[in-house]
Amino acid sequence: MEKKPKEILKIIQSGEHLFIPHISVDSVIFGYETNELQVLLLEVSDKVWMLPGGYVLKEEDLDTAAHRNVIERIGLENIFLKQFHTFGQSDRSFKNEIAQLFSHLSLPETEGLWIQERFISVAYYALVNKALAHPKPNFFTQRCQWHSVQQLPKLLLDHERIITAALAAFQSDLAAYPLAYHLLPKKFTMPELHGAFQTIHQKQLDRSRFQKKMFEYDVFERLEPRGGVAHRRPYLYRHRES
Amino acid sequence: MEKKPKEILKIIQSGEHLFIPHISVDSVIFGYETNELQVLLLEVSDKVWMLPGGYVLKEEDLDTAAHRNVIERIGLENIFLKQFHTFGQSDRSFKNEIAQLFSHLSLPETEGLWIQERFISVAYYALVNKALAHPKPNFFTQRCQWHSVQQLPKLLLDHERIITAALAAFQSDLAAYPLAYHLLPKKFTMPELHGAFQTIHQKQLDRSRFQKKMFEYDVFERLEPRGGVAHRRPYLYRHRES
DNA sequence: TATCATTGTGACAATTTGACACAAAGTAAA
DNA sequence: TTTACTTTGTGTCAAATTGTCACAATGATA
Known part of the structure; x- marks a missing residue:
């Protein structure tokens, strides 16, 4: 949250030319410590959290985009990453969240900013050695922290459902390979x-x-x-x- | 193939305003007859086939779009349909195929038509009672026919890989539920x-x-x-x- | 009425899974 | 130095599941 509002606006706007519109990748990054399974979350606003994620560059493979986003978040290469589901309800958008953020930053009101559109999100789950990870927040967020999957905080959109689905996929995969x-x-x-x-x-x-x-x-x-x-x-x- | 070229062009162009760009849904529709598992395919050009699929309306749920497309193809409601993977290699586009089709129809050369862009495809597999299905081709295709999964014809893009993945998903799901x-x-x-x-x-x-x-x-x-x-x-x- | 092919199900062996016991190995306390 | 204590590694045996096969049931046809 060190960036100046105008800078953020610029970054958001430039994304329109870099990324495929309407598509995001979200990652449920699992970590483990002393008998607790955890997920890495970003704090968007007071006590409201979201999954780490990002967008797909116009000429980038989907899997590569997911990898890039996870690496940016924890500064670790060679993580295990697997796609498990794509979430495409028509009401999946950050319309209000972005509007709130903008009003909070005293930026001009916006309508139809690409980032406010409806997004179809391809979800991945990642398995990382928590001891080697260095979580860091992105522009929009203040904190990047591990949370027990047993007691998740309030989450944006359908992100809680995504975590539940990720855990189910992980459990199921674990039956076939350790x-x-x-x-x-x-x-x-x-x-x-x-x-x-x-x-x-x-x-x-x-x-x-x-x-x-x-x-x-x-x-x-x-x-x-x-x-x-x-x-x-x-x-x-x-x-x-x- | 009854439509006039100009009409086709119009339909293609109008799609840009209706659908979410860069996203498609493809369906592997399984049928069964006398100990043969089959998939429904569309013939795009001489001896080259493709999976039935389509696009997602701007305000439509992803699953609904998949359903709609399957129903359009076989005229049957209440089919079993399940998402299994999203394919997002950066080279997934019908750039050349559309160009060929246009030249074949003596339409003006086009560049950057929305349908020629790179597409990320969310793939579903469907299970239908073949006896009740009435396959019909779409504008682009001459035929819509069942093919044994054992001897698939030449397929566009990564569609053969999609079928392989669909079959694997189906087999795996079949272990949990009949x-x-x-x-x-x-x-x-x-x-x-x-x-x-x-x-x-x-x-x-x-x-x-x-x-x-x-x-x-x-x-x-x-x-x-x-x-x-x-x-x-x-x-x-x-x-x-x- | 006997024959034939197919269906439904039981019996039993082989294998896998679950529950538990116990020896091994090392530190710390007596 | 010995004994106690805790955790680890693995063996044993019963229980449950799975695989193989046999055989009776059934109804048209010869």
């Missing part, structure tokens, strides 16, 4: 991975069975045990392709 | 449903096991047996919600 490792540091222990799975699915999973299942995927490599604990030292593992 | 009944008449026998499943998954499934599984869903109602066969008469079933 993606949860993306949320953890490069090296992690089985109890840690186990905890992440339990948190994501919100239910208990038998440890013995879980460990056997993970071995069956044949993608985790056992490394040295990690010490410094007052009990049996857990082995560290890493995913073969990362 | 959607295959949408492809059959209202009343059907277990062997028929069994055949549809086998065709869709392209593999053998044990009959006994299959039937038990279907009963577990608790959505099929057993009706009277169907006669007229030189052996034990199979029971008819129907889905409770249709």
